[in-house]
Amino acid sequence: MLQIRGLTKRFGGLAAISDVTMEFPAGSLTAVIGPNGAGKSTFFNLISGAFRPDAGEIVFKGETITGLDRAAIVRRGIGRAFQVASFFPSMTVAENLMAAIAAHRGQWGDLNHRFPRQGVRDRAMEVAEMLGLHDNADTLSANLSHGDQKLLDIALALALEPSMLLLDEPTAGMGPEERWRMIEKVQRLWQQQHLTLAFIEHDMDIVFGISSSIRVLCYGRLLAEGTPDEIRNNPAVIEAYLGTPDAEEDA
């Protein structure tokens, strides 16, 4: 589904991502982990087109997407959600989703028809229901709980019917119980929508509990990749984490 070859991004003299090569097979549920400042968010930003890589190649569904802008990459089917929930605070949940759907259908430049056009609201309610947001459809999104705002962020990405979804810390800022509720929803989504899903996560119970495969980044390099069992017993990974026991937030 997604192949990355020799990806490199430098900020000034610092290589935030250097020579990373990896693959996300279709239908996989992959956790991207690594200590503080490992470059995980930068990595997602490169794939989704927020940053332009200095070197390397990103191939999605057989097509090179390196250097395309954000909108072009989204249109090819890579959706993303953010570490800090990102949505449209002046709109209700339903309006947020309707706006995303209209954007996806290329109606954002439409000056002839009133918003929303036929069927958009129905589709918005479907998406809201996938994440359990339908009861809050007419709530102003700024007034949602933190957890629901994170769900809305994911719902926005989902409204675009992506084939691949990048989730940057879906459980950031949540208590242990809420985390599991969130991750179960993500897992169900992955199954039902046949998505290729990659997520950044710091909670190791979650990482080893649900992912089919794990990629470990450390100082911008790919430290290890493999199944949860392989990663658990990898000496380099153990060392990287033992070295920074209080790794919490990604830079």
Place this chain on the structure above:
Amino acid sequence: MSVPTRSHTLRDIMIGCLVIAALAAIPFLLPSKAFQDFVIRCSSMALFATSLNLLVGYTGLSSFGHGLFYGLGTYSFALLMQKTGLPLPAAFVLTLLLTAATAVVVGAICIRLRLIYFAFVTLAMQMLAHSIVISWVGLTGGDQGLQGGIPRRVVAGIDLGNQYHLYIFSAVLLVIGLLLMRHIVSTSFGTSLRMIRDNEVRAAFLGIVVWRVKLTVFVLAAVFAAVGGIVMSLFVSGAYPELINWPISGDAIFAIVLGGVGSFLGPTVGASILLLLNDVVTRQTEYYGLALGIIILLFALGLRRGLLDFITQRLGGRPAGGIS
């Protein structure tokens, strides 16, 4: 939000027709030249301020130089009428085309800048335009302005030299302009403006080509500002450097602040308040700026929003622009 339908459009058009009918009738009941003057000036300012609010309120683009397009509207219309034999409709359309072309160039330079830089560069563009007008005496009359009046050829029975005709003409332009802008903000395009205002990054990651939306709205807003400028040009029978100088942009911003960024009609209400203040205060005192400043402070600190936003929120509504 109730899902807008065709009936909303019809309702808006009906209201617009009623307003025009009412305005057409008023001079027969209350023959006041001052009132008609007020409506003409108000139409001009309301078109200008509402067009600026497409940028400020709906897209989050704080232009400080929007008066450039208002002034360009007055000057190019007046020049076309004076120096060429073009009929009024042709001069009208040409003015709008010229403004749109200018806005594409100015917009292409400005829209990639953020916040304060956008504000400053738009302001600088306005100052540039003003100094061109001042220096190019041969064409623009310099600081004297374009004098000698503009010929008012009768078009389809409408004689814009006639006060009543000009009054109705201005009101009709205002209503049509407002209806069109109302339509623009209620389309999917209008929704993409709100998305960009709320969260530009998120909008981009949903597939919206942000610069294209910004440039489009910048050009549209410029065209409506130019319509306001044309009305003013007809009213003053020419064009003056004050109409393209940067304080005119400030007037539009004041109108928005007074009326409210979050309500579609806020800038129209604000424009009326501003002109009323102007007329009342200048009759009482020469310290117009001081009085206006105090009143703006009262609005900003007292109501904390424009008048119309204040009223809609008191009535329990959410402002149309959705500014929280």
